[in-house]
Amino acid sequence: MKVLSKSKLETALNKLNQSAEVFLPMQKDKESGFYSWKLFNQGQDELMLNALNVYLPPKNVVLPQTERMYSIKQEGQEIKIDKTFEDSSPRVIFGARPCDLKAILCMDDVFLTRGYEDSFYKCRREAITIVANACFQPGPACFCAAMEINPLEPAGADVIICDAGEAYSWEAKTPKGEALTAQITEYLEEKSLSLPAAKPFVQDVKYEGVAEKLKGMFNNHIWERLGESCHNCGICTYVCPSCYCFDIQVKMWGDEGYRFRCWDSCMYEEYSREAGGGNPRGSGIERFRNRFLHKLEFFKERYGTPLCTGCGRCIVACPAGINIVKIIDEIKEAELDA
Numbered sequence: 001m002k003v004l005s006k007s008k009l010e011t012a013l014n015k016l017n018q019s020a021e022v023f024l025p026m027q028k029d030k031e032s033g034f035y036s037w038k039l040f041n042q043g044q045d046e047l048m049l050n051a052l053n054v055y056l057p058p059k060n061v062v063l064p065q066t067e068r069m070y071s072i073k074q075e076g077q078e079i080k081i082d083k084t085f086e087d088s089s090p091r092v093i094f095g096a097r098p099c100d101l102k103a104i105l106c107m108d109d110v111f112l113t114r115g116y117e118d119s120f121y122k123c124r125r126e127a128i129t130i131v132a133n134a135c136f137q138p139g140p141a142c143f144c145a146a147m148e149i150n151p152l153e154p155a156g157a158d159v160i161i162c163d164a165g166e167a168y169s170w171e172a173k174t175p176k177g178e179a180l181t182a183q184i185t186e187y188l189e190e191k192s193l194s195l196p197a198a199k200p201f202v203q204d205v206k207y208e209g210v211a212e213k214l215k216g217m218f219n220n221h222i223w224e225r226l227g228e229s230c231h232n233c234g235i236c237t238y239v240c241p242s243c244y245c246f247d248i249q250v251k252m253w254g255d256e257g258y259r260f261r262c263w264d265s266c267m268y269e270e271y272s273r274e275a276g277g278g279n280p281r282g283s284g285i286e287r288f289r290n291r292f293l294h295k296l297e298f299f300k301e302r303y304g305t306p307l308c309t310g311c312g313r314c315i316v317a318c319p320a321g322i323n324i325v326k327i328i329d330e331i332k333e334a335e336l337d338a
């Protein structure tokens with residue numbers, strides 16, 4: 001098998017960085033997430049390829065938190081598009097965990113299928129190569145295997161690496177992955193490597209049947225109880241690798257300006273407020289219910305897979321201690337309305 005020694009990792013990253021911007025998991029000051037290798041500050045920042053999940057997923061590489069879309073000009077009563085900012089710069093996400101990779105595949109479903117193509121997303125996505133980091137030792141909040149993910153051989157990766165101590169195994173899975181491999185071939189060795197044995201999951205999650213059961217639970221009394229401590233702060237959607245909702249805004253200076261989009265959250269009251277002032281999800285409980293129905297039922301109905309990838313970030317980050325694993329358990333246990 002092909003092997004990348006850890007002693008050659010930084011040199012290989014420098015090489016890849018010559019033809020693409022490479023994003024990796026890093027600790028930067030008090031924050032952890034996927035940042036550009038160009039911003040890596042030797043001696044201060046820490047590479048986090050060994051961490052299971054950094055606080056922020058690589059979602060921002062595929063769907064930036066704020067993305068300029070068009071510059072526009074007002075001419076009389078007309079608004080004209082001056083320039084479109086579709087970004088096809090080559091990028092590499094290096095070390096995405098299988099849960100974060102699956103979240104990108106969910107976004108591919110949303111932005112590229114069912115007769116609808118988001119050209120901004122498409123441009124970026126086509127220029128991204130993903131090196132997935134296989135997981136052998138699930139963390140205390142992880143439950144990806146219960147959400148239809150193979151943590152050892154994740155679908156959709158261009159390359160799969162696996163941490164075997166002093167070196168990573170390196171396996172190209174797609175033509176994009178082969179092209180990336182060719183760029184660093186001088187740093188790869190051909191040799192055998194014994195891979196670590198897979199450890200069991202701490203979380204015992206049984207998602208089977210949940211999407212089907214939820215069909216009869218829209219008005220169930222459990223939502224009041226489960227959602228009563230939710231602050232509707234939106235942190236869970238911010239850290240979630242698969243939450244993709246955005247809002248489009250306009251910024252004008254006189255007759256010129258631009259349109260941009262930025263992440264939004266279904267937990268916010270304004271998210272579903274209509275122009276006439278009505279709001280189909282006016283209460284916090286309705287918004288809480290919507291988030292879990294979308295994750296566990298609606299997305300599965302539409303795309304055949306849940307929109308939760310079992311990364312566990314929302315469990316760790318929620319200030320109210322709301323835990324999607326416990327919610328799945330409660331749904332399984334709940335009595336259906338008569």
Ligand code: SF4
Binds near residue numbers: 230232236237318321
């Ligand atoms: S579930 Fe937790 S993180 Fe999400 S909006 Fe409610 S309080 Fe905030």
Ligand code: SF4
Binds near residue numbers: 236
């Ligand atoms: S809902 Fe929570 S556990 Fe599921 S993918 Fe999003 S952040 Fe991860």
